[in-house]
Amino acid sequence: MILENPAALSLLALGIGIVLLYFLRTRRQRHEVSALFLWEGLPNDPRTRAARIRVRVDLLLLLQLLVLAALVAALAQPAFRTQRPRLASLAIVLDGSASLRARTQEGRPSGELARAEALALLDRYSTTPVALFELSTSPRVLAPLSAEHDRARRALVGWEPTWFAGGTAEDLTGLLASQGGAFERVVFLTDHRPDFSLPGLDVVVFSPEENVALTAFSVREDPDGNGSIAFLKVRNDTSSYRDLTIRVSDGSRRALLPVLLPPG
């Protein structure tokens, strides 16, 4: 803990004044009596005087000193300084697969959660050189390794997950190698646990229980000339059955397909 205004501590000297005033001040209670001749000449009771001082110290004096201490502490502005975590280098890898376009139960896309977590990492490691990657079947570097995070922040603002599938361990290794490869920490932000593992890889999974996603989609002309045929793959990564309606539209035509997806 440090004090922003240590000069305020000098006000503690007022406590000495309070203590002195306390004992010097005569606070006698006035009592009317019929005749003083019965009281005159009686000696002061030394035990009472000592007891009185003890009572005053115990109650009022302590209270006043506590108030002074609280005031001084407030004026001194105590503060805690903590060291921000610092790494030699940090790689933030965003899962760019199409499943991150899926919305959570709260209605937010998982990609948005990944972006928010990436921004939080940039805040936390504000002085650490950071490289930002997107991992999908078409991996890419969103922001090269740099201690200045402006570019990474800008890349995050406009980032959207792709419509591709997720990348592989080799894709990730290649990405990291493109920026030197020796990252002290690698954080992979995804909506599902990947089926690969790398040393030093921290996987952050968003809403794994609520993950229902379109993992593949293609369209072709009907050979019979009756319009188009859509092929899609939907994955339910939750632990329960999900009753969904898939809507496919080319802008003018629309098809609705109710599906019941088993877990997994």
Add this chain to the structure above:
Amino acid sequence: MEPLIDEAFLARLANLKVIVKGRRKGKLAGLHPSPRSGLSVEFADYRDYTPGDDFRYIDWNIYGRLDRVLVKSFVHEVDLPIYLLVDLSSSMRLGQPSKARYAARLAAALAYLGLRGLDRVGLYPFTDRLLPVVLPRHGMGQMMHVLHALEKMPAAGKTSIDRALTEFVSKSHESGLVFLLSDFLSDAGYQEGLSRLFHRGDEVVVIQILDPEELRPTIEGSALLAEVETSRKVPLVIGRGTLALYERRLGTYLATLRQYLSDHRVSYALAPTDVPLEVLIHERLRQGGILQ
């Protein structure tokens, strides 16, 4: 404020009367025996017939047996002036209820008893001098004068029992029964004033009215003791030891007062204001031979 006296309280006083120890030379017919012979039904003595005596009082049986003409004499019953001297100095306003209020209620009760006993009752409030007095008179009409005077008099000023009693003796020419109601907490002395009463032949009853706080003070800690009748102040740190010394000193003072009064055959009663007035009257004053 509580009335000085009410009907229920008066009803409970019905069977009481003031005790007068000696025979007194009253002016008017009353209920107290006089040293003179008179015309009551109570036989007093025989004496030799002298010309002019009423034949009706000759005891013919004695004449038949002893051959002497003796006349029966009867007790002459006279009234008695009762003087209620009430201390109304500043010190009497202390306490809850105040000593002055307690004294006023007691004086009202004594006035009632005196008037009901066909005596003349007068009220003589005092501080270091006599305040406006209610002269002794007969009859229940006097009760209203006494009550009115007691109600309107505030307690203020210094005490001087000596001066007040000296002034009282000079203004009241007839001896009687003097009830002196005061806290007697004054170092100005009381012997001289009381001796004037004794010298005149007054029968004196002293009722000392004290606040319980004066008998058993509860003050503790650093105090500035201020005498209400003067501007004198004494700072004192009071503890149990101090209070014990005070009570010892007060005990000595009260013992000296009682001894002095006892030596002069003066009835005395201590009346702490926390003792209900009825208890004081029906128990303490009766036990003290002041009322019966």
